Amino acid sequence: MVQTPSNPAQSTNRIGLTLADYKGAPSTLCDGCGHDAITSQIIKAFYELGIEPHQVAKLSGIGCSSKTPAYFLNRAHGFNSVHGRMPSVATGANMANKDLLLIGVSGDGDTASIGLGQFCHLVRRNLPMIYIVENNGVYGLTKGQFSATADIGSKAKGGKLNEYQPIDLCGLAIELGCGFVGRSFAGDPKQLMALLKAAASHKGTAVLDVISPCVTFNNHEGSTKSYKYAKEMETPLHELGYIPFYEQITVDYDPGSVQDVELHDGSHLRLKKLGKEYDPRNREMAMSTMLKAAEEKQFLTGLLFIDEKKPDFVNMMDLIEEPLSSLPESRTRPSKEALDKIMAELM
Amino acid sequence: MLYLSAFHHSRCYTLVRIALKQGIPIVKTLAADSVQKTEQGRVVNDFSIQVATVNGSGSQSSNNVLMRTIFQMGIPVSGKNLFPSNIAGLPTWFTIRVNKDGYIARKAETNILVAMNPQTAFEDVKALKPGAICISPVELKLNEVRSDIKHYQVPFTELAAKATETIKLRKLLTNMIYVGVVAELLNLDEKEIEKAVAGQFPGKAKVVPLNVNAINIGREWTRENLKKDDPYFIERMDKTAGKIIIDGNAAAALGSLFAGVTVVAWYPITPSSSLCETLIDYLHEYRVDENGKNTFAVVQAEDELAAVGMALGAGWAGARSMTSTSGPGISLMAEFVGFGYFTEIPTVIFDVQRVGPSTGMPTRTSQADLFSTYMLSHGDTKHIVLLPGSVAECFEFAGAAFDLAERFQTPVFVLTDLDLGMNNWMSDPFAYPTKPLDRGKVLNAEQLDKVGEFARYKDVDGDGIPYRTLPGTNHHLAPYFVRGSGHTEKATYTEKPEDYKNLMDRLERKFQTARKFVPQPEVHTEPKAKVGIIAFGSTHFAVYESRDQLKAANIPTSYYRVRALPFTEDLRKFVEAHDRVYVVEQNRDAQLRDLITLELPDMATKLHSIRHYTGLPVDAQFVTDEILKQEKK
Numbered sequence: 001m002v003q004t005p006s007n008p009a010q011s012t013n014r015i016g017l018t019l020a021d022y023k024g025a026p027s028t029l030c031d032g033c034g035h036d037a038i039t040s041q042i043i044k045a046f047y048e049l050g051i052e053p054h055q056v057a058k059l060s061g062i063g064c065s066s067k068t069p070a071y072f073l074n075r076a077h078g079f080n081s082v083h084g085r086m087p088s089v090a091t092g093a094n095m096a097n098k099d100l101l102l103i104g105v106s107g108d109g110d111t112a113s114i115g116l117g118q119f120c121h122l123v124r125r126n127l128p129m130i131y132i133v134e135n136n137g138v139y140g141l142t143k144g145q146f147s148a149t150a151d152i153g154s155k156a157k158g159g160k161l162n163e164y165q166p167i168d169l170c171g172l173a174i175e176l177g178c179g180f181v182g183r184s185f186a187g188d189p190k191q192l193m194a195l196l197k198a199a200a201s202h203k204g205t206a207v208l209d210v211i212s213p214c215v216t217f218n219n220h221e222g223s224t225k226s227y228k229y230a231k232e233m234e235t236p237l238h239e240l241g242y243i244p245f246y247e248q249i250t251v252d253y254d255p256g257s258v259q260d261v262e263l264h265d266g267s268h269l270r271l272k273k274l275g276k277e278y279d280p281r282n283r284e285m286a287m288s289t290m291l292k293a294a295e296e297k298q299f300l301t302g303l304l305f306i307d308e309k310k311p312d313f314v315n316m317m318d319l320i321e322e323p324l325s326s327l328p329e330s331r332t333r334p335s336k337e338a339l340d341k342i343m344a345e346l347m
Numbered sequence: 348m349l350y351l352s353a354f355h356h357s358r359c360y361t362l363v364r365i366a367l368k369q370g371i372p373i374v375k376t377l378a379a380d381s382v383q384k385t386e387q388g389r390v391v392n393d394f395s396i397q398v399a400t401v402n403g404s405g406s407q408s409s410n411n412v413l414m415r416t417i418f419q420m421g422i423p424v425s426g427k428n429l430f431p432s433n434i435a436g437l438p439t440w441f442t443i444r445v446n447k448d449g450y451i452a453r454k455a456e457t458n459i460l461v462a463m464n465p466q467t468a469f470e471d472v473k474a475l476k477p478g479a480i481c482i483s484p485v486e487l488k489l490n491e492v493r494s495d496i497k498h499y500q501v502p503f504t505e506l507a508a509k510a511t512e513t514i515k516l517r518k519l520l521t522n523m524i525y526v527g528v529v530a531e532l533l534n535l536d537e538k539e540i541e542k543a544v545a546g547q548f549p550g551k552a553k554v555v556p557l558n559v560n561a562i563n564i565g566r567e568w569t570r571e572n573l574k575k576d577d578p579y580f581i582e583r584m585d586k587t588a589g590k591i592i593i594d595g596n597a598a599a600a601l602g603s604l605f606a607g608v609t610v611v612a613w614y615p616i617t618p619s620s621s622l623c624e625t626l627i628d629y630l631h632e633y634r635v636d637e638n639g640k641n642t643f644a645v646v647q648a649e650d651e652l653a654a655v656g657m658a659l660g661a662g663w664a665g666a667r668s669m670t671s672t673s674g675p676g677i678s679l680m681a682e683f684v685g686f687g688y689f690t691e692i693p694t695v696i697f698d699v700q701r702v703g704p705s706t707g708m709p710t711r712t713s714q715a716d717l718f719s720t721y722m723l724s725h726g727d728t729k730h731i732v733l734l735p736g737s738v739a740e741c742f743e744f745a746g747a748a749f750d751l752a753e754r755f756q757t758p759v760f761v762l763t764d765l766d767l768g769m770n771n772w773m774s775d776p777f778a779y780p781t782k783p784l785d786r787g788k789v790l791n792a793e794q795l796d797k798v799g800e801f802a803r804y805k806d807v808d809g810d811g812i813p814y815r816t817l818p819g820t821n822h823h824l825a826p827y828f829v830r831g832s833g834h835t836e837k838a839t840y841t842e843k844p845e846d847y848k849n850l851m852d853r854l855e856r857k858f859q860t861a862r863k864f865v866p867q868p869e870v871h872t873e874p875k876a877k878v879g880i881i882a883f884g885s886t887h888f889a890v891y892e893s894r895d896q897l898k899a900a901n902i903p904t905s906y907y908r909v910r911a912l913p914f915t916e917d918l919r920k921f922v923e924a925h926d927r928v929y930v931v932e933q934n935r936d937a938q939l940r941d942l943i944t945l946e947l948p949d950m951a952t953k954l955h956s957i958r959h960y961t962g963l964p965v966d967a968q969f970v971t972d973e974i975l976k977q978e979k980k
Contacts, residue, residue, distance in 0.1 A: 025839075054825065057664070057818045070828060070840075077818035078828035079663065081656070082686050088612075088653040092660025092668060095610045095644035097819055100664065118656075121649040320640040324609045325665030325817060329784045331642055332607030332667070334633040336779040339605060342629075343776040346591035 014050040014246065022047045024071040029064060034186030034212030034227075035134045039071045041189055042103070042132075045196040046073065049244060057093055057100045061086040061115055064141055065107035065134035065212070084115025087122035090129055091313075097323035098314045101200070102129035109139050112148040112167045119169075123176040126204040127313045130196070133169055133207070134186075136214035137225035144217035151297075155222030170304050171290050173207040174283060179310035180206035181286075182303050185230045186213065191301060194240035194269070198303070201245070203264040204312040211299070230299060237278045237289075237302035241270035263308055271303060280306050390578040392422045392447035394458035396529065399471045400522070401464050403435025408547050409522035410441040412558075414771065415543040416535050417445055418592060421584040425451035426592075426771035427964065432617070432709045438467040447584060451773055452888035453766075453964040459579060461525050462489060463503075472496070480577045482528055497577045499569075501528055506568055510561040520561040527565020532573070533581040537566075591776050595767035595885075598738040599697055600626035601777065602745025603669055604633060607784050608695075610668040611645045612657035614676060617709045618765040619699035622671040651676035655683045655696065659758070662687075662694040663829060665789070665817035667749050671697035674716050675705065677723065684758050685724020686831045688854070691804070691813065693752035693787070695745070697761045699768040702962045711962030712765035714884055715934035717942065720760045721912050727851060731861050732760040732912040736869075736887035740910070741767065742777040747866055753787035755861055756815060764933070766964040767885040788814040792822040803827040803838040804850065811857030858913060865911035870921065873903040878978070879925030883909040883939055885964065886931050892967035897974060904974075909939065914946050922950045929974055931957040933965055 022043045027036050053075035060066035062083035069078045081089045111119045137150040150162045173181045180202040182195040199206035211230050213219050219226045245266035261269040286305040293300045400406035414426045425444045431437035444454050462468045462483040477495040485500040506524050507517040548554045613623040634643045648654035654670040661668035700716045702708035733744040752759040801824040816825040827838040835841045882890045894904050907921045930940040937956040944951045957973045959965035
């Protein structure tokens with residue numbers, strides 16, 4: 001399966017494209033924004049995986065995070081939809097053309113407030129897509145209001161304390177039966193890269209909740225979504241490695257300390273234990289570990305839950321092989337005989 | 348409203364006693380009058396039947412059997428179901444209009460009442476005109492309520508017991524017994540009844556004889572015990588040969604099927620639900636390939652916001668997509684529809700109108716969403732709205748809507764209503780579409796190579812319609828970014844004043860182009876008519892009949908039926924050609940009249956308004972009376 005790059009002298013991936021081919025427009029976000037760090041990891045992950053950019057559709061809602069699809073994969077179609085309702089657009093696009101690789105980028109306002117319903121139903125349908133939440137606990141574009149993922153007691157820039165229980169999007173996703181739930185941190189590129197690549201190989205909804213500090217409104221003392229707090233509190237569940245389907249799997253590990261998850265395209269996600277008895281295939285354990293972590297104000301990262309065999313939306317719709325959008329008239333308009341038959345039944 | 352809740356338990360009370368107790372005057376006219384009237388002659392194939400039952404009692408099957416039997420005997424019929432917003436228990440009425448001349452609008456007057464619902468029986472009987480017929484359960488003693496109508500009292504309970512030993516079935520079969528009574532009184536053909544029953548229960552061979560037996564029990568009892576003493580008769584005609592009976596929602600569903608719809612996203616709402624439900628059934632029958640795989644995708648969305656989002660997502664990705672809803676759903680879709688207009692994404696939205704605002708009267712009909720759909724969303728938005736006036740047009744315009752949506756790259760509305768959508772209408776069979784699907788200006792990789800350049804929002808042809816590419820197109824020129832924010836011709840972000848204005852001007856240009864492509868109006872011109880009538884949608888059949896009534900009253904009229912927005916160019920000519928133009932519509936605010944006024948401000952004083960907004964379908968007599976009233980001024 002390994003393809004020879006078209007020009008090995010230049011740095012190209014297995015389909016002969018350079019890293020620049022995966023880039024987008026220059027970012028207009030604040031310098032140091034966590035979102036830009038995530039953007040660079042997306043660019044790199046897609047480059048390294050050798051994904052055909054034209055097969056990708058990148059979607060978003062409204063908010064700072066939702067601007068980011070403009071900053072990666074210029075060679076992919078993009079859709080910046082209305083606030084909180086990117087999931088429905090993605091669903092429609094998938095129905096029309098199931099061959100598109102969908103990547104959605106949303107924020108905590110976009111997903112956890114106005115878009116909570118659509119997020120839940122996207123997960124419930126197991127729509128095959130990478131769904132990234134760039135989570136900073138704050139509304140950036142409207143200048144600093146708390147979002148629904150802000151922790152209790154978290155302090156706003158102006159000193160106000162958040163009094164409400166946060167919505168844990170990973171916990172919610174697992175509760176809703178999501179087959180791939182990961183949490184990471186914009187300042188942890190290695191882990192994020194492995195999760196992004198695995199998400200791209202997962203069949204079904206892959207939710208990645210990435211803490212992405214807002215340098216302008218939520219990066220101060222007292223914020224639980226700041227760089228400092230996340231760096232100090234981050235507790236990885238395992239060390240993540242990703243082996244793409246075109247690379248050989250080598251058995252170089254001690255079975256007791258490593259878990260290997262085979263994804264639908266033959267890629268592998270290798271989870272090296274960090275002294276914890278954590279099994280991401282165990283939903284009950286995932287839920288209880290997360291609840292415990294929340295109580296202890298721990299910031300758990302890694303692959304929280306995976307069920308790589310869960311049937312996805314396309315599967316359940318029992319569709320033909322080719323994308324519906326490519327069907328010619330002869331296959332979408334029933335015959336005259338069909339109409340005649342129906343008319344006769346109504347006489 | 349008179350509620351007789353205690354009635355079920357104490358049949359010894361007659362309605363008369365209850366009425367007297369509540370101080371309701373009893374109508375007492377000489378019985379002799381009505382008898383004399385009825386003996387004057389026969390009324391053949393021109394009357395209406397109203398069946399009053401309890402919602403959820405299973406009367407729909409029997410009503411359909413009755414209607415279809417008359418239809419099969421060659422006589423034009425139309426059926427209307429007036430039902431409450433309720434699952435079971437509240438009163439419901441089904442009216443069958445039998446008309447030898449083929450008028451199929453609602454008729455306000457009832458000639459034959461089948462009063463099966465004790466709760467409404469008193470009021471139902473009270474509403475009749477002298478000389479009408481009332482068929483009712485004997486224990487209701489409706490004969491004591493009015494003596495100026497012809498009563499046929501039937502021991503339904505006793506007859507139902509004969510029809511079945513199963514108590515559970517008795518209620519259902521009681522309904523078939525009244526079919527038998529009516530059939531005997533009107534002289535309906537037994538073979539046609541059997542055929543209608545079989546058609547009502549396809550694939551349920553055991554059920555057919557049970558129902559036919561109940562009908563025959565009613566029929567035989569009537570023959571032996573009642574003396575026909577009324578003028579109403581059915582006689583065979585040949586006016587329905589080759590015709591179909593269908594409701595507008597099913598017709599629109601078929602139109603969508605034959606338009607090659609591929610993605611359907613919907614959220615249930617009365618009165619639109621049956622549109623997608625019927626469509627889904629047809630898709631499973633006609634759009635599964637030889638390997639048993641679907642060539643379509645359907646989702647019941649979590650709400651209307653998601654339904655239209657999915658439809659737009661699918662339209663963007665190149666599928667023919669649609670959703671259907673009613674007024675409250677339209678409101679929820681507003682933001683996304685404006686987005687679709689501004690970003691130029693095709694999809695089709697059916698609005699089966701009900702009475703609003705908010706819940707309003709969800710099971711009653713209206714034409715009051717004209718403003719809200721035409722300009723749905725914030726900012727400057729205008730949409731193409733198709734206005735079918737018959738079930739045949741529900742079929743035809745559904746197809747046209749998909750073509751227009753893709754041709755103009757925009758959401759297109761098809762505006763029907765509960766009367767058209769959920770009621771039964773007789774029609775000529777639908778014609779198979781002759782034109783190939785119009786997929787609009789889509790550039791594939793080969794074409795991109797040929798043209799060598801692509802700007803998503805550029806007016807290349809001067810008609811305001813740009814070219815588009817679909818996601819997944821393997822060509823470096825193809826990708827672009829859909830955004831609801833200000834965008835340049837190349838789809839990049841901009842807030843430059845001239846860029847925004849150019850974009851809005853092009854959208855306006857595109858909308859003007861649409862005038863030539865939308866269904867053109869139906870115009871009937873009477874050479875000497877000074878009076879013009881303008882109407883749209885399901886109001887058509889009442890206007891059609893009213894014009895004959897007006898003609899008989901020596902007022903010839905011309906007729907202009909708007910079949911789409913934006914208006915087409917001949918509207919001015921029509922208004923100019925008449926002294927007075929009556930705009931007939933089913934809403935309070937004269938929405939069509941106001942839109943015409945916006946279009947032809949200098950003609951405003953010529954436009955007069957006839958508005959009907961009770962929630963019931965407008966009838967011809969109403970239109971005639973209103974026009975006569977205004978003409979006499």
